[in-house]
Amino acid sequence: MEAKPKTMEITAERIAEECVAVRLRVLTRAVTSIYNRALRPHRLTVSQMNILVAISCLGEARQQAVCRALHLEKSSLSRDLARMLARGWVNTLAGEDGRTSLLTLTTTGRRLLNKAIPAWQRAQQQAIALMGDKQVAGLNRAVKTLRAAKAKNLI
Amino acid sequence: MEAKPKTMEITAERIAEECVAVRLRVLTRAVTSIYNRALRPHRLTVSQMNILVAISCLGEARQQAVCRALHLEKSSLSRDLARMLARGWVNTLAGEDGRTSLLTLTTTGRRLLNKAIPAWQRAQQQAIALMGDKQVAGLNRAVKTLRAAKAKNLI
DNA sequence: CCTCACTTGTTGTATATACACTCATCAGCA
DNA sequence: TGCTGATGAGTGTATATACAACAAGTGAGG
Numbered sequence: 001m002e003a004k005p006k007t008m009e010i011t012a013e014r015i016a017e018e019c020v021a022v023r024l025r026v027l028t029r030a031v032t033s034i035y036n037r038a039l040r041p042h043r044l045t046v047s048q049m050n051i052l053v054a055i056s057c058l059g060e061a062r063q064q065a066v067c068r069a070l071h072l073e074k075s076s077l078s079r080d081l082a083r084m085l086a087r088g089w090v091n092t093l094a095g096e097d098g099r100t101s102l103l104t105l106t107t108t109g110r111r112l113l114n115k116a117i118p119a120w121q122r123a124q125q126q127a128i129a130l131m132g133d134k135q136v137a138g139l140n141r142a143v144k145t146l147r148a149a150k151a152k153n154l155i
Numbered sequence: 156m157e158a159k160p161k162t163m164e165i166t167a168e169r170i171a172e173e174c175v176a177v178r179l180r181v182l183t184r185a186v187t188s189i190y191n192r193a194l195r196p197h198r199l200t201v202s203q204m205n206i207l208v209a210i211s212c213l214g215e216a217r218q219q220a221v222c223r224a225l226h227l228e229k230s231s232l233s234r235d236l237a238r239m240l241a242r243g244w245v246n247t248l249a250g251e252d253g254r255t256s257l258l259t260l261t262t263t264g265r266r267l268l269n270k271a272i273p274a275w276q277r278a279q280q281q282a283i284a285l286m287g288d289k290q291v292a293g294l295n296r297a298v299k300t301l302r303a304a305k306a307k308n309l310i
Numbered sequence: 311c312c313t314c315a316c317t318t319g320t321t322g323t324a325t326a327t328a329c330a331c332t333c334a335t336c337a338g339c340a
Numbered sequence: 341t342g343c344t345g346a347t348g349a350g351t352g353t354a355t356a357t358a359c360a361a362c363a364a365g366t367g368a369g370g
Contacts, residue, residue, distance in 0.1 A: 010272045012211035015204075016224075019275070020282040020291055021190045022205045023298045026226045028183040030301055030310065033328080035176045040329095047356060049170075050177045056167035064318065071181045076357045078320060083355080099318045099365045117165045120174070127175040130304055131297040136175055138293030142286040143178045146185055149285055155185065188358080195359095202326060219348065231327045233350060238325080254335050254348045 031127050038123035042116045049120065051080055052089065052105060052113050060093060060102040071146070084109070186282050193278035197271045204275065206235055207244065207260060207268050215248060215257035226301070239264070 016022065035046035054069045055061050063081070067074050081103070084090045089109035092101040105113070128136055149155045171177065190201035209224045210216050218236070222229050236258070239245045244264035247256040260268070283291055304310045 012208045135293045135297035138290045142290035
């Protein structure tokens with residue numbers, strides 16, 4: 001007979017079962033590895049692909065815009081980009097602002113992205129199969145909520 | 156007038172909108188930072204807390220068991236544990252198998268976990284508010300599906 | 311003009327993560 | 341008993357990520 005009322009007591013078991021972070025992180029590790037396995041023959045990671053895609057969508061983009069789009073810290077992006085610049089996937093143009101330069105994909109970068117699309121599609125299908133359609137849809141709603149919260153400076 | 160049928164063409168825009176990995180990763184970065192901010196005063200990260208919780212739940216655990224529970228690569232856990240051992244949060248007992256040792260929380264580790272619980276609760280509430288109840292529930296289903304897939308060696 | 315607060319990006323440092331490989335041990339079998 | 345494949349953990353190397361501190365540029369008031 002357990003004297004303490006369960007609703008008041010936070011145990012390791014409850015954290016393990018309920019923690020949003022642990023679930024998200026476990027899922028992300030699993031899904032990330034699916035994409036990375038698929039992309040590896042192209043010597044591309046899912047993180048790098050995300051950045052290529054963001055730059056492609058934004059056109060001539062400042063780093064800050066990419067950071068906002070991907071909810072990435074500026075120093076993280078800075079280092080990721082250093083690798084991608086060194087590999088010739090991305091180019092920088094001088095912007096009007098002396099502090100910034102504008103990012104664009106090089107021909108190499110664009111070609112790499114196109115070449116990797118079939119692998120992305122395979123990974124995408126595996127990920128959807130793994131998580132289920134409904135949960136993927138829920139993910140979309142969660143990201144929308146996140147973007148709305150960011151727009152309101154709640155985060 | 157665009158000649159190519161849209162359903163056949165995969166563009167960067169479509170990847171940005173549809174990619175499961177980019178959404179999961181963005182969400183995870185946002186949620187992780189909520190927990191890490193809350194836990195920082197305890198000099199604890201959400202990743203470390205997850206490991207403490209897993210060890211606490213498993214009792215005397217081999218590393219492999221923790222890896223399975225958290226879908227973590229063994230080398231990742233090995234290094235995370237090195238820090239936690241150095242800080243005196245975790246202890247190792249010799250197991251029957253000469254290759255393995257059994258992990259337990261030290262008193263320090265257990266105390267740290269207990270002390271951090273209120274911060275975890277605050278972060279948990281913020282995360283649920285950010286994502287929405289329904290999406291959190293969807294997350295739970297997704298993790299269940301993942302564990303089932305792993306049990307069947309599908310991943 | 312100047313100064314000063316703000317913005318943008320980089321660097322120092324630390325943690326988190328994975329893959330490929332290695333080392334030690336174990337378990338089954340010849 | 342001794343080999344041999346499997347298993348559990350650690351190491352080399354690389355990427356990903358964040359916070360704090362810094363450097364450089366911008367812009368608004370005075």
